[in-house]
């Protein structure tokens with residue numbers, strides 16, 4: 001063998017050896033700590049501690065009886081899926097008993113944030129009392145109330161498994177600032193208190209009431225609510241931020257839907273990313289002397305356009321009391337109350 005062929009043979013030998021080592025590494029790979037199951041059944045996904053169970057893999061209790069699903073009968077006057085194949089939740093598109101039976105054994109915990117600064121404390125009683133009747137009834141719920149007037153938070157009787165924490169926040173001279181500042185406060189709440197012990201979070205406007213069920217059908221990674229005022233509107237006239245110099249900018253011919261600043265949510269990690277990005281962008285705009293057309297709602301719309309929500313809630317999930325019911329709206333679950341802006345906001 002000449003020197004050249006000795007080199008070639010040893011090269012091939014080394015290559016085969018390397019392949020063998022790689023194969024062995026892959027087949028004998030042990031689970032990383034984060035992938036390990038902790039005290040779970042072999043069926044998997046039953047206990048909250050399983051961390052590698054893929055999102056969306058829903059495990060039904062054995063032999064549960066419920067109405068037969070159909071793909072040819074159901075809601076017909078509304079669209080129940082987006083072009084990126086995220087479900088849009090409407091009354092009649094889901095089975096609440098089936099979903100509750102699936103989520104109950106997962107032992108999930110849900111946080112909700114609500115801000116009541118200045119005169120907005122007047123909305124807390126109805127908000128909290130109706131949440132007891134309709135918001136994730138039977139599940140672990142932790143309400144976080146942010147206010148500058150902790151003494152004005154009403155005592156509302158809460159069912160077992162539900163609790164309320166009052167956080168004190170400073171007031172502000174402008175309602176726009178109170179509203180927009182929520183994003184950063186929610187970001188900090190997730191970092192400091194929720195990220196290790198809470199599964200889902202919903203961030204809600206206080207000037208609203210629950211009228212019907214808001215429950216497990218709304219759970220997903222990143223959840224947006226379609227605004228009741230604009231779901232029939234051409235996107236070129238939606239009230240997105242239209243100045244290219246703003247980080248909330250959405251151009252003509254762009255955007256999907258107009259989402260509410262008054263209700264959004266999802267898994268805490270997702271909502272952390274959302275609130276962090278939106279508050280940073282809001283502050284970057286402020287440095288340039290820009291405030292987006294609808295403050296954090298504009299930044300949320302820009303975020304949700306790029307980061308597609310994995311589930312959309314129809315306007316049933318944030319209606320407005322002054323609006324008459326439309327034919328496609330079969331129930332109203334949560335709705336903004338009629339308010340006298342001039343009387344309750346610190347500025348016009």
Ligand SMILES: CC(=O)N[C@H]1[C@@H](OP(=O)(O)OP(=O)(O)OC[C@H]2O[C@@H](n3ccc(=O)[nH]c3=O)[C@H](O)[C@@H]2O)O[C@H](CO)[C@H](O)[C@@H]1O
Pocket residue numbers: 114115116117118119120175176178179180204205206207260261262263294295296297318336344345346
């Ligand atoms: C239904 C809905 O999507 N509403 C959004 C819309 O206007 P809205 O007219 O609904 O805004 P709003 O007056 O309800 O203010 C938003 C929220 O900020 C809090 N607040 C406001 C003022 C005040 O003096 N004290 C106080 O606590 C309170 O939780 C209130 O619910 O556009 C705003 C843009 O900034 C927000 O995105 C709102 O969420």
Ligand SMILES: [Mn+2]
Pocket residue numbers: 205206207262336
């Ligand atoms: Mn509101």
